[in-house]
Amino acid sequence: MIIRFDRPVSRSAFLARRLGLFALGMLVLVLLAHRFGPLKTPDFVALVLIAAIPAILAVPLALLGLARLWQIGALGGVAATWALVYVALPLALPGYGAYRYLTRPVLYDVSSDLTDRPEWLSVPDAPQHFLPRPAPPAGAATAQGSAYPGLTGRRYEGALDRVYEAVRKVAEANRLVVTASRGQEYAMPDFALRPTTEEIVTANEPAPSGLPPADEALPETGPLPASRPSDELASMPPEPTEPPGTVRLQLTTRTLILGLPFDAVIRLREEAEMTLVDMRVASRFGPHDLGFGDQIAEDFLHTLDAELLGIAGN
Numbered sequence: 001m002i003i004r005f006d007r008p009v010s011r012s013a014f015l016a017r018r019l020g021l022f023a024l025g026m027l028v029l030v031l032l033a034h035r036f037g038p039l040k041t042p043d044f045v046a047l048v049l050i051a052a053i054p055a056i057l058a059v060p061l062a063l064l065g066l067a068r069l070w071q072i073g074a075l076g077g078v079a080a081t082w083a084l085v086y087v088a089l090p091l092a093l094p095g096y097g098a099y100r101y102l103t104r105p106v107l108y109d110v111s112s113d114l115t116d117r118p119e120w121l122s123v124p125d126a127p128q129h130f131l132p133r134p135a136p137p138a139g140a141a142t143a144q145g146s147a148y149p150g151l152t153g154r155r156y157e158g159a160l161d162r163v164y165e166a167v168r169k170v171a172e173a174n175r176l177v178v179t180a181s182r183g184q185e186y187a188m189p190d191f192a193l194r195p196t197t198e199e200i201v202t203a204n205e206p207a208p209s210g211l212p213p214a215d216e217a218l219p220e221t222g223p224l225p226a227s228r229p230s231d232e233l234a235s236m237p238p239e240p241t242e243p244p245g246t247v248r249l250q251l252t253t254r255t256l257i258l259g260l261p262f263d264a265v266i267r268l269r270e271e272a273e274m275t276l277v278d279m280r281v282a283s284r285f286g287p288h289d290l291g292f293g294d295q296i297a298e299d300f301l302h303t304l305d306a307e308l309l310g311i312a313g314n
Contacts, residue, residue, distance in 0.1 A: 010065040010074040012064045013068070013069075013074075016059075016083035017079040017083040020084070020086030026090075034258070035259035040285075042127075058084075058087050065079065066081075105144065106137070107140060107289060109280070109281075110144055110281055110293040111278065112151050112278045114144065117280055118248060121181075121265065122180055131285050132287065134287055147294075154278075154301055158274075158275055159189075164268055167277065170304045175256075177251055177253065179251060183246050187247050247267070248265060251266065260290075264282075264296065266279050281296050
């Protein structure tokens with residue numbers, strides 16, 4: 001006579017596996033929709049937190065299944081183990097975000113120049129939904145200086161056009177997309193501003209017959225009519241908004257894995273025989289950039305140092 005033992009089944013272990021698989025699948029879809037699709041960051045944050053709920057419920061159920069396996073040999077040990085594997089990512093992502101939120105200063109706008117921040121060409125504006133963005137606190141500059149002492153401007157002993165070319169190259173390599181620019185005419189090389197040979201020849205040609213030479217005075221024919229107001233306004237130079245020799249580039253970027261959007265502005269200033277480069281980075285959503293703003297700025301500036309190796313100053 002053959003005796004068969006019916007092993008008990010741990011239903012909690014199999015339920016934990018289902019919950020863990022659901023949480024992982026939901027998180028993967030949310031990540032792809034935010035990184036490559038139309039899902040906005042506030043909705044992404046909300047869905048990540050929602051995906052963590054079944055993952056949290058799966059943990060005690062999986063542990064109960066393992067305990068039942070140890071105590072009475074119940075079926076479900078493999079299912080409970082897979083449940084713990086599935087919930088690792090849905091729980092690790094919110095935990096990682098909470099860790100950076102608590103260990104980084106509450107800043108969403110960082111700059112390499114704290115006294116004269118580079119101005120935006122177009123102020124970033126995005127609906128915050130349930131992630132309200134307060135005004136920068138009074139001690140934001142002090143907090144940034146203490147937390148990110150390495151975020152400083154750069155001085156290069158080189159011409160503005162060479163530094164500008166390197167900035168554009170490094171920006172492309174760091175996945176920074178230029179959306180607007182101003183003052184790039186200052187970064188044109190000197191030979192592009194010189195008159196061409198055709199212009200020089202034309203200037204030296206004699207005046208056409210019937211017209212007096214340029215150095216002879218025209219005969220007086222009476223007073224010239226006064227210019228119209230519209231002509232006067234058109235001839236007035238525009239009001240300067242920043243010192244001559246200043247170039248600004250506004251850019252956008254996203255973090256590599258999570259796809260969090262950031263805006264940046266890079267300012268180049270030519271002073272004497274040096275070119276000053278400053279960078280400002282701001283998160284587009286929420287009151288906290290989780291420290292990614294400083295990471296983006298410092299990665300860019302360090303790469304720019306390597307690109308311009310040999311002309312970097314203090």
